[in-house]
Amino acid sequence: MWRSLASNMLTVLVVMLFLLGGVILWGKSQYTSEGPLESAICLRVPSGTNMTRVSRNLAEQGAISSDAMFRIGARYADKTSQLKAGSYLLQPGVSMAEITDQITRGGASSCGTEIVYRVGVTRVLAEVRELDPATNSFVERAEFVPGTDEVPAIYNEKKAEADTRYRIALAEGVTSWQVVESLKAMDILQGDPGERPAEGLLAPDSYEVAPGDNRADILAEMQERQILRINAAWEARSDRAAVNSPEEMLILASIIEKETGVAEERPEVAAVFTNRLNRGMRLQTDPTVIYGVTKGEGVLGRGLRQSELRRATPWNTYVIEGLPPTPIANPGLASLQAAVNPADSDYIFFVADGTGGHAFAVTLEEHNRNVAKWRQIEAERNNN
Numbered sequence: 001m002w003r004s005l006a007s008n009m010l011t012v013l014v015v016m017l018f019l020l021g022g023v024i025l026w027g028k029s030q031y032t033s034e035g036p037l038e039s040a041i042c043l044r045v046p047s048g049t050n051m052t053r054v055s056r057n058l059a060e061q062g063a064i065s066s067d068a069m070f071r072i073g074a075r076y077a078d079k080t081s082q083l084k085a086g087s088y089l090l091q092p093g094v095s096m097a098e099i100t101d102q103i104t105r106g107g108a109s110s111c112g113t114e115i116v117y118r119v120g121v122t123r124v125l126a127e128v129r130e131l132d133p134a135t136n137s138f139v140e141r142a143e144f145v146p147g148t149d150e151v152p153a154i155y156n157e158k159k160a161e162a163d164t165r166y167r168i169a170l171a172e173g174v175t176s177w178q179v180v181e182s183l184k185a186m187d188i189l190q191g192d193p194g195e196r197p198a199e200g201l202l203a204p205d206s207y208e209v210a211p212g213d214n215r216a217d218i219l220a221e222m223q224e225r226q227i228l229r230i231n232a233a234w235e236a237r238s239d240r241a242a243v244n245s246p247e248e249m250l251i252l253a254s255i256i257e258k259e260t261g262v263a264e265e266r267p268e269v270a271a272v273f274t275n276r277l278n279r280g281m282r283l284q285t286d287p288t289v290i291y292g293v294t295k296g297e298g299v300l301g302r303g304l305r306q307s308e309l310r311r312a313t314p315w316n317t318y319v320i321e322g323l324p325p326t327p328i329a330n331p332g333l334a335s336l337q338a339a340v341n342p343a344d345s346d347y348i349f350f351v352a353d354g355t356g357g358h359a360f361a362v363t364l365e366e367h368n369r370n371v372a373k374w375r376q377i378e379a380e381r382n383n384n
Contacts, residue, residue: 040133042111087112147185172332175296200327237340254327258287270342
């Protein structure tokens with residue numbers, strides 16, 4: 001009898017272990033297989049929350065089939081205590097295992113609110129925007145000019161949230177004075193920016209920042225990126241380059257940057273200045289005259305006067321020979337590359353063509369016809 005009872009108990013135990021193994025395999029399959037989420041969502045994990053609250057939030061949003069299964073899987077993977085605050089973009093069909101990995105690996109938030117400080121040639125603009133998970137595109141919530149406009153309430157609200165991301169977008173062609181003054185107006189930053197960096201030595205680019213970052217450190221990073229770009233562009237220079245040093249390349253690149261915002265035109269504009277330098281012709285470019293008037297501190301905001309075109313300054317290329325003594329702005333990588341890799345052309349003139357680009361010419365006669373067309377376009381616009 002006892003032998004029979006022991007045999008039956010052993011059989012039951014084997015069956016239970018078999019069933020338990022099946023449950024474990026099923027649970028693992030549920031945890032790692034495609035989830036029920038039908039459209040992308042932004043999962044916000046606040047600072048100080050726990051896996052229980054997160055799992056309930058996920059279940060309520062239809063991202064997981066079982067909050068209990070999610071917690072068991074996270075515990076089994078030994079990740080329950082590794083939860084990281086942030087905002088996470090969850091794609092349709094994401095598995096529980098993939099979600100756990102995202103919210104415990106951390107890193108930069110991939111959705112939610114972003115505050116972007118756009119440092120442009122004419123002004124700095126702060127934008128508060130949020131990622132729409134459904135379209136994977138940003139929706140603007142507010143914008144203002146730091147230091148001058150009234151600060152919208154949503155800006156202060158989002159600053160108080162730990163997972164808000166911050167970015168400085170530095171446009172090509174801004175001056176070092178504009179960059180320093182813009183950083184001073186950004187209230188999330190701290191510290192004295194220190195001595196203004198030399199013109200041309202700040203890289204136009206996108207910079208991730210955080211509240212409390214030091215202004216001098218950000219400027220140092222901008223300079224490091226620009227020096228790397230200068231060195232790379234100089235190493236890749238072509239035989240057509242008319243400049244003799246990285247310093248001259250930087251000056252010419254800054255002039256190219258200020259003359260055109262059309263990316264495809266930069267090599268052609270570079271060819272015009274290269275041909276003029278090789279022929280001993282004056283560059284005769286208005287942006288250098290403007291820099292001689294403003295020294296890069298602010299925007300002129302009007303047309304140049306004839307007296308200014310005739311006035312002798314170190315930057316007036318209607319008066320001086322060759323390049324000015326310093327850059328007139330901070331050029332982007334494409335302009336640096338164009339300065340030492342100009343197009344293979346004979347152009348020595350160009351003028352605006354009314355479309356945002358320029359009309360190029362080899363002869364003065366052709367150039368004068370292009371100028372006449374531009375004057376006619378200007379007159380028609382002024383009459384409308």
